[in-house]
Amino acid sequence: MNDSLLVAENLRCTVGPRALFAGLSFTVDARELVEVRGANGSGKSTLLRCLVGLAEPESGDVRRRVEVQYLGHRSGNSGRMTPVENLQWLAGLRGGEPDRGSVDHALVRVGLGDARHEMCDSLSAGQQRRATLARLLVAPAALWILDEPLTSLDDAGVELVVELIAEHRARGGGAVCATHRTLTAGSASARVVALSQGTP
Amino acid sequence: MKLFLAQFRRDLLLAVRSRSDAANPVVFFILTTSVLGLGTDSDLGPGVIWVLALFANVLAVEGVFERDHEEGTLEQLMVHARPLFPAVLGKLAAHWAVSGLPVAILSPLVAFVLYGSTTGIPVLVASLLVGTPTLTLLGAIGAALTIATGRGGLLVAILVLPFYVPVLIFGASASAAAMTGEPFDFALLALGALLTASITAAPFAVGKALAISQEH
Numbered sequence: 174m175n176d177s178l179l180v181a182e183n184l185r186c187t188v189g190p191r192a193l194f195a196g197l198s199f200t201v202d203a204r205e206l207v208e209v210r211g212a213n214g215s216g217k218s219t220l221l222r223c224l225v226g227l228a229e230p231e232s233g234d235v236r237r238r239v240e241v242q243y244l245g246h247r248s249g250n251s252g253r254m255t256p257v258e259n260l261q262w263l264a265g266l267r268g269g270e271p272d273r274g275s276v277d278h279a280l281v282r283v284g285l286g287d288a289r290h291e292m293c294d295s296l297s298a299g300q301q302r303r304a305t306l307a308r309l310l311v312a313p314a315a316l317w318i319l320d321e322p323l324t325s326l327d328d329a330g331v332e333l334v335v336e337l338i339a340e341h342r343a344r345g346g347g348a349v350c351a352t353h354r355t356l357t358a359g360s361a362s363a364r365v366v367a368l369s370q371g372t373p
Numbered sequence: 374m375k376l377f378l379a380q381f382r383r384d385l386l387l388a389v390r391s392r393s394d395a396a397n398p399v400v401f402f403i404l405t406t407s408v409l410g411l412g413t414d415s416d417l418g419p420g421v422i423w424v425l426a427l428f429a430n431v432l433a434v435e436g437v438f439e440r441d442h443e444e445g446t447l448e449q450l451m452v453h454a455r456p457l458f459p460a461v462l463g464k465l466a467a468h469w470a471v472s473g474l475p476v477a478i479l480s481p482l483v484a485f486v487l488y489g490s491t492t493g494i495p496v497l498v499a500s501l502l503v504g505t506p507t508l509t510l511l512g513a514i515g516a517a518l519t520i521a522t523g524r525g526g527l528l529v530a531i532l533v534l535p536f537y538v539p540v541l542i543f544g545a546s547a548s549a550a551a552m553t554g555e556p557f558d559f560a561l562l563a564l565g566a567l568l569t570a571s572i573t574a575a576p577f578a579v580g581k582a583l584a585i586s587q588e589h
Binding site: 222225227242243246248249250251252253254258259262263265266267268308312 | 448
């Protein structure tokens with residue numbers, strides 16, 4: 174499996190005396206969706222943060238071979254800036270020229286065309302979530318790591334996430350999602366990593 | 374350089390948008406120095422201005438990462454800024470531009486009110502211009518280490534004050550020497566050396582400290 178986008182080997186994480194997961198190994202290949210399932214508190218977010226590199230697993234190894242885009246619990250947008258300004262900042266951080274055209278295009282795609290010049294603080298929770306989704310389009314990365322991307326989204330928003338992931342896979346990208354429902358479109362399938370407390 | 378500018382521009386914009394928060398340390402500096410001028414009649418050295426500039430700096434730098442941590446923009450910074458160094462430097466430069474820089478610019482006024490003379494004021498301003506960025510850079514290490522605890526405040530002050538001491542000593546002694554007509558160039562050069570060292574090293578340390586804080 175030399176062409177995997179990400180390889181996780183023998184990961185182990187603990188919180189206090191409790192093991193969240195141990196001996197966890199999986200790969201994410203191109204065109205693949207990995208759904209991380211598990212009850213609240215089972216370590217989904219911790220696992221994703223390890224995959225992104227924001228946290229260190231207690232033992233084990235994560236090898237990322239491509240650029241990663243991460244959507245976490247926190248929005249990652251400054252409340253005192255507009256969605257446009259937030260996305261331009263992100264594009265600048267990635268070393269690219271903040272290109273207005275692609276930023277506007279992304280915001281229209283996620284349904285924020287009209288709200289793109291409002292402060293993020295004044296947007297609804299669902300709109301804020303949509304603004305974070307626009308990051309996936311503005312800063313393309315071969316591997317998406319999404320932590321419960323459906324939070325506060327309406328039905329159309331859920332549809333949008335499913336579509337975005339399907340398009341991403343069609344382009345050869347891979348995704349890891351912590352989720353409680355499946356994010357596959359049509360006949361596509363997903364690999365499921367189930368976290369249950371007390372994995373040996 | 375692109376990363377530096379992207380982060381610098383963003384943080385300046387945010388500082389302008391939240392003027393009242395950003396102005397706090399400067400207001401603190403003006404208020405304390407003017408009250409000191411009114412409340413004491415003994416001869417206060419320029420060291421007083423330096424001490425108050427230092428406290429204004431601790432107050433300001435303590436929260437430099439707080440909002441970004443809460444909003445998750447710090448996570449995005451850590452994930453996307455490659456390398457992290459210029460982005461961190463850009464962030465701190467913007468922070469200094471709205472905290473240390475105005476203090477240095479206002480210091481002639483404060484010094485004139487306190488002492489009623491203009492002797493040595495250029496050196497005071499120079500020492501603040503060269504010294505306060507060092508304070509910001511060092512203070513940011515403490516701020517980065519304490520974000521995970523959720524309450525920086527006094528903890529940051531306790532952590533970083535020992536490292537502030539050399540800057541304070543050289544800054545205050547340069548200003549005092551200039552006021553009494555003694556040579557001050559060594560102290561100024563020492564401040565410059567401290568600044569050079571902290572510009573090269575502190576952003577790395579801040580990056581490491583942020584990485585540690587992100588684990589929680």
